[in-house]
Amino acid sequence: MKDIICHNSFKSQREEILFFKKIKPKVFHKLILLKKILQIESKMPVDGRKSQIKLLRNRLKKTSRFYKENKEFCSYMRQDATHFDNVYFTRNNQFINSFESLEYFDFDPLFSTVHSIKASHLQACDKIRDYLNRKIEEIKHEQKVPSSSVHKTLRWTDSKTDLVELIYALHSKGSFNNELAEIKEIAHYFSKVFSIEIGDFYRNFLEIKNRQNPTKLLEQLQEKLNNRIEEQDLI
Numbered sequence: 001m002k003d004i005i006c007h008n009s010f011k012s013q014r015e016e017i018l019f020f021k022k023i024k025p026k027v028f029h030k031l032i033l034l035k036k037i038l039q040i041e042s043k044m045p046v047d048g049r050k051s052q053i054k055l056l057r058n059r060l061k062k063t064s065r066f067y068k069e070n071k072e073f074c075s076y077m078r079q080d081a082t083h084f085d086n087v088y089f090t091r092n093n094q095f096i097n098s099f100e101s102l103e104y105f106d107f108d109p110l111f112s113t114v115h116s117i118k119a120s121h122l123q124a125c126d127k128i129r130d131y132l133n134r135k136i137e138e139i140k141h142e143q144k145v146p147s148s149s150v151h152k153t154l155r156w157t158d159s160k161t162d163l164v165e166l167i168y169a170l171h172s173k174g175s176f177n178n179e180l181a182e183i184k185e186i187a188h189y190f191s192k193v194f195s196i197e198i199g200d201f202y203r204n205f206l207e208i209k210n211r212q213n214p215t216k217l218l219e220q221l222q223e224k225l226n227n228r229i230e231e232q233d234l235i
Helices: 002-006 013-043 049-069 071-078 114-140 160-173 183-193 201-210 216-234
Strands: none
Touching (some): 013 049, 049 071, 071 114, 160 183, 160 201
16 A cells, blocks of 8 residues: 555545545554554563453543644534645655654654644544453453462472473463463463462563573473483382
């Protein structure tokens, strides 16, 4: 789409306005939406419903801030007004400083207008608000695991990094729910069963990736199991 727009002229100003007001935001807002969901999910605590809800509500506040900071433009778009279209949605009217408060991707003055990006953010904010409210309700009504069903006789006494390595190995193998379990579900389960606060397991995984021996625990497990098998064979 970018190649077509940047290397060809619009037939009329009306066509240019249609593209930057309707067509591009319809596509571009999905990229913004997915980025925001990724940011939320990657920072979501694996345990503690209160901390999960707190994070989601903080993101809701950020969304509300966009509406407040762009109140007039949001009203303009919701009313489907047209009187400022030639200013908002043509490339001859660019105010680059207006981008300072926005997250944007690959700003190219031939493929963007300030308000085209704002229109995309508006659509993304509407959807992320619905997503956040739905997530909050799901967590509130999440069925608690009865305390009697979780045996607390075992505690994880190796490092958290070792546990994260094991969790990622099992997830990579697809060992749970016929390969359908998400990594955060597995981490949450291990956290509950072994009564350990895992914390930011994504960050732990990055540390594992960057160390000299990424599969340290798995190699130790293999060595210990092989030793036991050899010992049993000698009996």
